[in-house]
Amino acid sequence: MSRAEQQQPAARPTLEAVAARAGVGRGTVSRVVNGSPKVSAKARAAVEQAIAELGYVPNQAARSLVTSRTDSVALVIPESVAKLRSEPYFSDIITGVSAELAESDLQLLLVLVRDERERERLTRYLTARRVDGVLLVSVHQDDPLPELLERLELPAVLNGRRSAEESLSYVHADNAGGARAAVRHLLSRGRTAIGTVTGPLDMEGAAARLAGYRQALAEAGVPVDEGLVAHGDFTEHGGREGMRELLARRPGLDAVFCASDLMAAGALQALREADRRVPEDVAVVGFDDSVVARHTEPPLTSVRQPTEEMGRLMVRLLLREIAQPGRFRRQTVLPTELVVRKSA
Amino acid sequence: MSRAEQQQPAARPTLEAVAARAGVGRGTVSRVVNGSPKVSAKARAAVEQAIAELGYVPNQAARSLVTSRTDSVALVIPESVAKLRSEPYFSDIITGVSAELAESDLQLLLVLVRDERERERLTRYLTARRVDGVLLVSVHQDDPLPELLERLELPAVLNGRRSAEESLSYVHADNAGGARAAVRHLLSRGRTAIGTVTGPLDMEGAAARLAGYRQALAEAGVPVDEGLVAHGDFTEHGGREGMRELLARRPGLDAVFCASDLMAAGALQALREADRRVPEDVAVVGFDDSVVARHTEPPLTSVRQPTEEMGRLMVRLLLREIAQPGRFRRQTVLPTELVVRKSA
DNA sequence: GCATGAGGTGGGAGCGCTCCCACTATGATG
DNA sequence: CATCATAGTGGGAGCGCTCCCACCTCATGC
Numbered sequence: 001m002s003r004a005e006q007q008q009p010a011a012r013p014t015l016e017a018v019a020a021r022a023g024v025g026r027g028t029v030s031r032v033v034n035g036s037p038k039v040s041a042k043a044r045a046a047v048e049q050a051i052a053e054l055g056y057v058p059n060q061a062a063r064s065l066v067t068s069r070t071d072s073v074a075l076v077i078p079e080s081v082a083k084l085r086s087e088p089y090f091s092d093i094i095t096g097v098s099a100e101l102a103e104s105d106l107q108l109l110l111v112l113v114r115d116e117r118e119r120e121r122l123t124r125y126l127t128a129r130r131v132d133g134v135l136l137v138s139v140h141q142d143d144p145l146p147e148l149l150e151r152l153e154l155p156a157v158l159n160g161r162r163s164a165e166e167s168l169s170y171v172h173a174d175n176a177g178g179a180r181a182a183v184r185h186l187l188s189r190g191r192t193a194i195g196t197v198t199g200p201l202d203m204e205g206a207a208a209r210l211a212g213y214r215q216a217l218a219e220a221g222v223p224v225d226e227g228l229v230a231h232g233d234f235t236e237h238g239g240r241e242g243m244r245e246l247l248a249r250r251p252g253l254d255a256v257f258c259a260s261d262l263m264a265a266g267a268l269q270a271l272r273e274a275d276r277r278v279p280e281d282v283a284v285v286g287f288d289d290s291v292v293a294r295h296t297e298p299p300l301t302s303v304r305q306p307t308e309e310m311g312r313l314m315v316r317l318l319l320r321e322i323a324q325p326g327r328f329r330r331q332t333v334l335p336t337e338l339v340v341r342k343s344a
Numbered sequence: 345m346s347r348a349e350q351q352q353p354a355a356r357p358t359l360e361a362v363a364a365r366a367g368v369g370r371g372t373v374s375r376v377v378n379g380s381p382k383v384s385a386k387a388r389a390a391v392e393q394a395i396a397e398l399g400y401v402p403n404q405a406a407r408s409l410v411t412s413r414t415d416s417v418a419l420v421i422p423e424s425v426a427k428l429r430s431e432p433y434f435s436d437i438i439t440g441v442s443a444e445l446a447e448s449d450l451q452l453l454l455v456l457v458r459d460e461r462e463r464e465r466l467t468r469y470l471t472a473r474r475v476d477g478v479l480l481v482s483v484h485q486d487d488p489l490p491e492l493l494e495r496l497e498l499p500a501v502l503n504g505r506r507s508a509e510e511s512l513s514y515v516h517a518d519n520a521g522g523a524r525a526a527v528r529h530l531l532s533r534g535r536t537a538i539g540t541v542t543g544p545l546d547m548e549g550a551a552a553r554l555a556g557y558r559q560a561l562a563e564a565g566v567p568v569d570e571g572l573v574a575h576g577d578f579t580e581h582g583g584r585e586g587m588r589e590l591l592a593r594r595p596g597l598d599a600v601f602c603a604s605d606l607m608a609a610g611a612l613q614a615l616r617e618a619d620r621r622v623p624e625d626v627a628v629v630g631f632d633d634s635v636v637a638r639h640t641e642p643p644l645t646s647v648r649q650p651t652e653e654m655g656r657l658m659v660r661l662l663l664r665e666i667a668q669p670g671r672f673r674r675q676t677v678l679p680t681e682l683v684v685r686k687s688a
Numbered sequence: 689g690c691a692t693g694a695g696g697t698g699g700g701a702g703c704g705c706t707c708c709c710a711c712t713a714t715g716a717t718g
Numbered sequence: 719c720a721t722c723a724t725a726g727t728g729g730g731a732g733c734g735c736t737c738c739c740a741c742c743t744c745a746t747g748c
Contacts, residue, residue, distance in 0.1 A: 012473075014733095014734055014735085015734065015735065015736095016734080016735095019698095024697075024698085025697060025698035025699060026698075026699065026734095026735085026736090027697065027698055027699065027736085027737090027738090028696085028697060028698075030735075030736060030737090031696095031697090034736085038695070038696060038697090039696075039697090040695085040696060040697090043696080043697080055471075057468060057471050057472040058472065058734085058735080059409070059472070059733085059734050059735070060408075060472060060474050060735095061405050061406075061408035061409040061412075061414070061733085061734080061735090062405075062409050062703090062733070062734035062735035062736085063734080063735055063736075064404075064405035064408075064703095064735090065403070065405040065406050065409055065702095065703050065704065065705085065733090065734080065735070065736090066702080066703050066734090066735055066736045066737075067703090067735085067736065067737095068405075068703085070405070072453075075454075088432075090435065091434065091435060094454065094456070095456065098454065098455075098456040099456075099458070102456075102458075102461075102462050102465065105465070107453055107455075107469070107474075108453065108454050108455070109416075109451055109452065109453055109454070110419075110438065110442065110452050110453070110454040111442075111451075111452070112438070112439065112442040112443075112446075114443070114446075117446075118446050121446065121449070124401060125451070127399075127401050128401040128402065128403070128404060129356075130404055130451075265639055291635070291636060292635060292636070292639050295609055295636050295639045295640050296639050296641075297640075297641030358703095358704055358705085359704065359705065359706095360704075360705095363728095368727075368728085369727060369728035369729060370704095370705085370706090370728075370729065371706085371707090371708090371726095371727065371728055371729070372726085372727060372728075374705075374706060374707090375726095375727090378706085382725070382726065382727090383726075383727090384725080384726060384727090387726080387727080402704085402705075403703085403704050403705070404705095405703085405704080405705090406703070406704035406705035406706085406733090407704080407705055407706075408705090408733095409703090409704080409705070409706090409732095409733050409734065409735085410704090410705055410706045410707075410732080410733050411705085411706065411707095411733095412733085
């Protein structure tokens with residue numbers, strides 16, 4: 001045994017080796033591997049047997065080099081760590097994305113962007129076109145990433161949108177509709193002084209939830225009292241602070257719509273501190289229908305969004321966009337649903 | 345303008361183009377890009393300028409083809425969907441892994457394995473060595489993946505271990521110690537009839553928690569009553585069932601240690617059904633210190649494990665293993681900590 | 689009988705990079 | 719002044735694949 005053999009314990013067979021074994025040319029093996037129809041049954045059988053015998057697996061790097069496809073897409077989550085850990089939202093998105101990608105033969109690259117340094121790293125990565133497409137979650141209004149994607153002409157699908165005039169493909173939930181349903185529910189229960197704790201308004205989704213809140217009140221002919229609007233940031237802490245603020249400004253309020261379950265959980269704490277009973281004194285509605293909603297005391301009425309389905313849909317749109325670089329674009333809104341529990 | 349130019353709007357510059365512009369050879373550019381010290385200051389400056397002017401980014405496929413490194417690692421989570429969504433555990437692991445990987449210049453590939461088909465897909469992928477290393481989370485006793493990794497001689501680090509004789513590198517929390525601390529705490533509060541709801545015992549971590557429970561009782565001279573042990577599966581539903589079982593068998597029990605927070609939340613429900621007050625009649629301790637623990641009524645006393653740190657550590661070990669294919673192996677246990685809240 | 693076309697096939701060229709070896713300056717040494 | 723390390727450098731070879739074109743075969747039509 002030569003030294004070379006000792007050092008290369010598992011030299012993987014190449015396309016060429018398969019061709020030799022099957023008694024055909026490289027081209028034919030390539031055609032079989034890539035599922036081209038222009039191969040005779042006989043040749044195909046010989047090649048398939050050789051592949052099985054040799055345990056051949058194509059070398060992706062060599063393939064990429066010539067096709068300049070990578071067969072992978074990136075899921076980019078530009079979000080503070082705190083968000084990721086507390087929200088099952090991202091887990092659900094990931095689950096949907098992963099499931100749908102497994103159907104085709106694409107790989108999922110997960111990119112968490114925390115700071116400027118990591119954003120630059122991502123920029124380099126995308127510039128190098130190391131993925132065929134990008135899924136971008138949790139878009140902020142002034143996020144520079146969507147622009148970069150457009151400039152690079154890299155297929156992309158957003159979750160959420162920068163504004164109503166978004167030019168890229170996106171998928172999002174009917175935030176306004178969900179909020180409207182929540183507030184209508186409160187109105188139908190006879191509540192009249194309904195406050196809200198908003199999310200960060202530089203996210204279009206949060207802004208839409210606030211808009212839905214206003215619409216529902218307007219439809220019911222209830223004058224909007226700006227003193228009943230507090231601004232939060234989707235976190236538990238933000239919800240607690242927002243609720244305290246509302247209680248200080250409008251002690252007589254009898255309901256509150258929070259733009260996330262976590263904020264609703266925080267609001268619950270603030271209400272407890274203030275000795276308000278839920279739902280008797282103040283009814284509470286959250287948004288997301290996350291695990292937390294089921295475990296608070298009392299359990300939260302909440303607006304459910306089809307998060308996993310959103311992930312799946314994003315992938316489907318992205319695949320279409322990759323297939324037709326001739327700029328396939330689609331913008332989709334998925335319905336939300338009010339889940340009623342004890343808090344309202 | 346020729347047709348070719350029209351069709352290639354953004355032909356990326358190659359190493360060769362940089363070399364030409366800088367007036368040096370390909371080798372020198374390669375050396376600069378890869379940080380070799382064997383380059384004169386003058387040449388380096390010229391190359392760096394050319395790179396900046398041209399916006400050169402190396403083609404990873406070409407590099408991979410010759411180095412047979414991919415600069416990416418896979419994080420494999422072979423777990424039912426239900427687990428992922430309810431447990432912040434995976435989110436925390438992902439966060440840690442991602443943060444630590446960003447330090448080096450590796451990419452994170454996330455692979456969720458749900459069924460046999462997806463496992464086969466992963467096997468093909470690993471066989472093709474499309475990653476430099478693998479992080480494997482949530483290992484079951486009879487999981488075939490660790491064996492595959494050994495056979496392929498692919499650098500790997502497990503989270504958890506198959507058994508006490510695990511041959512691969514791994515990182516896990518001190519499950520037995522955490523459980524012992526939990527039960528000691530209950531004993532110190534004067535509880536004597538302490539039950540437990542276990543996790544799936546084909547996971548070494550769950551088995552270790554049960555062992556810790558037994559140890560603590562033994563140390564205190566309390567005879568172990570097998571009627572106080574119920575088997576769950578880490579889910580809320582399993583916890584509820586387990587608790588019902590315990591109440592049926594040993595109505596007089598005054599405390600219960602659940603091997604996960606979710607199961608503890610389920611136990612809380614069962615106790616409420618049975619009109620037992622927590623903690624007055626029955627004290628409850630969970631494991632994981634997840635979001636859920638903070639939101640149940642009453643909030644759960646729970647064993648915290650440094651999940652994010654485990655993710656980071658796994659990456660550090662993996663990098664070492666990749667650097668020294670001469671089989672660097674390390675097995676690490678991280679400490680746990682009891683977080684006391686109202687439930688016990 | 690010969691042109692025609694469709695269905696298959698083999699293999700050269702080339703993707704962009706790293707590796708490595710041969711080579712050139714440059715200075716140190718006896 | 720010849721000799722020899724030493725630091726840099728250029729570029730050929732080759733990684734494993736797909737693309738594409740020339741070519742081969744065989745059935746069909748006139």
